[in-house]
Amino acid sequence: MALQWDERDDKAVVTAKVLAADAVEQAGSGHPGTPISLAAAAYLLYQRHLRFDPRDPHWLGRDRFVLSAGHASLLQYIQLYLAGAGLELGDIKRFRTMDSKTPGHPEYGHTDAIEITTGPLGSGLAAAVGMAMAARREHGLYDPNTPLGESPFDHNVYVIAGDGCLQEGISSEASSLAGTQELGNLILIYDDNHISIEDDTSISFTEDPVARYEAYGWHTQRVDWIGQDGQYTDDVEALHQALLAAEAETGRPSIIALRTIIGAPTPKMQNTGAIHGAKLGEQALEGLKEALGVNPKTMFDVDPEVVAYTRQNALDRAEAALADWRPKFAAWAEANPEQRELLHRVRSGEMPAGLAEALPEFPAGQAVATRAASGKVLNAIASVMPELWGGSADLAGSNNTIMSGYPSFFPAERSSKAFTGNAFGRNLHFGVREHGMAGIMNGIAADRLTRVYGATFFVFADYMRGAVRLAALMDLPVVYVWTHDSVGVGEDGPTHQPVEHLTAYRAIPNLAIVRPADAAETAQAWKATLEQQHPVGMILTRQALPNPARGEGEELSSAEGVARGGYILADTDGTPDVILMGSGSEVQLALAAREVLAKDGIAARVVSMPCMEWFQQQPQAYRDEVLPPAVTARVSVEAGLALPWTPYVGSTGKSVSIETFGAVGSANELFQKFGITTEAVVAAAREVLA
Numbered sequence: 001m002a003l004q005w006d007e008r009d010d011k012a013v014v015t016a017k018v019l020a021a022d023a024v025e026q027a028g029s030g031h032p033g034t035p036i037s038l039a040a041a042a043y044l045l046y047q048r049h050l051r052f053d054p055r056d057p058h059w060l061g062r063d064r065f066v067l068s069a070g071h072a073s074l075l076q077y078i079q080l081y082l083a084g085a086g087l088e089l090g091d092i093k094r095f096r097t098m099d100s101k102t103p104g105h106p107e108y109g110h111t112d113a114i115e116i117t118t119g120p121l122g123s124g125l126a127a128a129v130g131m132a133m134a135a136r137r138e139h140g141l142y143d144p145n146t147p148l149g150e151s152p153f154d155h156n157v158y159v160i161a162g163d164g165c166l167q168e169g170i171s172s173e174a175s176s177l178a179g180t181q182e183l184g185n186l187i188l189i190y191d192d193n194h195i196s197i198e199d200d201t202s203i204s205f206t207e208d209p210v211a212r213y214e215a216y217g218w219h220t221q222r223v224d225w226i227g228q229d230g231q232y233t234d235d236v237e238a239l240h241q242a243l244l245a246a247e248a249e250t251g252r253p254s255i256i257a258l259r260t261i262i263g264a265p266t267p268k269m270q271n272t273g274a275i276h277g278a279k280l281g282e283q284a285l286e287g288l289k290e291a292l293g294v295n296p297k298t299m300f301d302v303d304p305e306v307v308a309y310t311r312q313n314a315l316d317r318a319e320a321a322l323a324d325w326r327p328k329f330a331a332w333a334e335a336n337p338e339q340r341e342l343l344h345r346v347r348s349g350e351m352p353a354g355l356a357e358a359l360p361e362f363p364a365g366q367a368v369a370t371r372a373a374s375g376k377v378l379n380a381i382a383s384v385m386p387e388l389w390g391g392s393a394d395l396a397g398s399n400n401t402i403m404s405g406y407p408s409f410f411p412a413e414r415s416s417k418a419f420t421g422n423a424f425g426r427n428l429h430f431g432v433r434e435h436g437m438a439g440i441m442n443g444i445a446a447d448r449l450t451r452v453y454g455a456t457f458f459v460f461a462d463y464m465r466g467a468v469r470l471a472a473l474m475d476l477p478v479v480y481v482w483t484h485d486s487v488g489v490g491e492d493g494p495t496h497q498p499v500e501h502l503t504a505y506r507a508i509p510n511l512a513i514v515r516p517a518d519a520a521e522t523a524q525a526w527k528a529t530l531e532q533q534h535p536v537g538m539i540l541t542r543q544a545l546p547n548p549a550r551g552e553g554e555e556l557s558s559a560e561g562v563a564r565g566g567y568i569l570a571d572t573d574g575t576p577d578v579i580l581m582g583s584g585s586e587v588q589l590a591l592a593a594r595e596v597l598a599k600d601g602i603a604a605r606v607v608s609m610p611c612m613e614w615f616q617q618q619p620q621a622y623r624d625e626v627l628p629p630a631v632t633a634r635v636s637v638e639a640g641l642a643l644p645w646t647p648y649v650g651s652t653g654k655s656v657s658i659e660t661f662g663a664v665g666s667a668n669e670l671f672q673k674f675g676i677t678t679e680a681v682v683a684a685a686r687e688v689l690a
Helices: 007-027 033-037 039-049 070-083 089-093 123-142 163-167 169-181 209-216 236-248 282-292 304-335 337-348 370-381 434-446 458-474 501-506 519-530 559-564 584-598 612-616 620-626 643-649 667-673 678-689
Strands: 064-067 157-162 186-192 219-224 254-259 388-392 427-429 451-457 478-483 512-514 536-539 567-570 578-582 604-608 634-637 654-656
Touching: 007 033, 007 039, 007 070, 007 089, 007 282, 007 304, 033 039, 033 070, 039 070, 039 157, 039 186, 039 236, 039 304, 064 070, 064 123, 070 089, 070 157, 070 304, 123 157, 123 169, 123 186, 123 337, 123 434, 123 458, 157 163, 163 169, 163 186, 169 209, 169 434, 186 209, 186 236, 209 219, 209 254, 219 236, 236 254, 304 337, 370 478, 370 519, 388 478, 434 451, 434 458, 434 478, 451 458, 458 478, 458 501, 458 536, 501 512, 501 643, 512 519, 512 612, 519 536, 519 559, 559 567, 559 612, 567 584, 578 584, 578 643, 578 678, 584 604, 584 634, 584 678, 612 620, 634 643, 634 678, 643 654, 654 678
Parallel strands: 064 157, 157 186, 186 254, 219 254, 388 427, 388 451, 451 478, 478 536, 512 536, 578 604, 578 634, 634 654
Antiparallel strands: 567 604
16 A cells, blocks of 8 residues: 655654754753654654544554653654644643653653653563553453454554664563564564664674564564665655555564664764764754755744644544444444453452452461462452463462463463463463563553563562563552562572562562561452552562461451551550561561560560551551550561661661571571571560660
């Protein structure tokens, strides 16, 4: 199909190039090069290929667009402005200024029509893989009887990435998995301009990325805007045909390597690292405008007729797309009342009826590792919460993350002896790709039509941290299942024993770290996690833990207190002499110490603190009830650094902790070696009382 394109489109592209240069110039900083040289590509995508409604950024039938090269944010902002999708010229003028809708990098939840926060290079591409996976799972969840490509839930995911994105490891991890998953709805435009901040990429990036993506199993194409005669032109017809071919390829993800010259046609600065991340300056800015045939002395000079044309075109395309989509959606809703109700519930954030009743009960007195308890919870709630899916970074058996009786999410022909694949399956296999897993989970969660979890050993959460931080920044409802939580890992030694990790992850704003003390707390931790729409890291043990009797008529209170982050687990008559507090496997030590102290007439309260973040969200009155300010004799115990406990033990309290790396030995030997014992808690209590 030939491209319909006239002089109004040429003027719109010129307008986009000039606006990008002007906006960076006025801001005094930014990244003008890519928004200038890719203006025609972005315009072609938004005005001819991307299915979206500028009036409704959350339209269910829309395609998704991800600017993985997030520093080039003006590339997207200007197209949203030209399409009338929530931005005006004044917003472009306020680029990179406080409280503007146009920050230096695209921010999810801040600017309309931004599908995901990008900036850390490669993270957007990984999230786009997640979005493409989510689209297929959503089809299977809501419309399983309709062939792929014919459902109102089917859509494409378009990405623009650069050399930097393709150098980052997260993009390699995610792209490899995308090829295995045969994501035919994923289309990547790779800006192959050979320039990074340190100028020519020949100093560090000499591979052939297209060959690499071919090896991943992607559909590959090359479009060169540098002619054989050396002349450079925005050959939108060639890119248009490549996009059509990519859209027609439904069995593989597609990459289009678009050879560009960064910043073209800016005199003296194009094709240099200098134009990547700094304003052009007066001379170069005027030279660019002269090369584009516009007045070099004006700033933000926009022809109203150009904007009227582009906005009308965007509306016309939206109306045509809606006219095709609405009857499909109406027919689906009529034929699938149960799925229609499920969609409504999931989009509203409501929990399914019967979630609490589905939680398993664990026999008192039967020791169980919290990782094992978590696996039982997942399998118990699977039938009542069909939107929940997830998996592990090649550690499913150790993380206990498989939902039994459900197929795995990968093409059926890739089935193995251990796992049966289904294009719409429920169990995810991320491979040994922790960072990629976390980035993919962000894309899945941002779509808000399913709930996702991903697992690995807690020590390997270090590999994921950049993507976890982005999830917290975006406040996405992702669940991280991090098992093997301390020196209790044992014989694998210090490389596999997280010590500082609890402290490091508690330091990320807006991320809740939940470390349940036993099986009952694990069940309640899952319930509390799913009932909210925020990121949570669940920290679980390898070793079995006691599962004492709890609740009405028992000495220990119900585990339902987990939802409040911290609660009184065991108390004494009147005001306690000392408060013992801990999380996870060390709560049992506090309970044992309480009994020892009672023999000497010392009244100890035990506080289980599975989640400091949730506890801090409680009213001050509740926190004072659990931790009375008058009781300053306090002891914490946790197989990690003492630092997070400082606000709770205060200046007169004491923490039983580990302040070094671990060692080789059994779990019991290591807890003894590092002094994480009942005796140490008792001694600390006597010390603070003295």
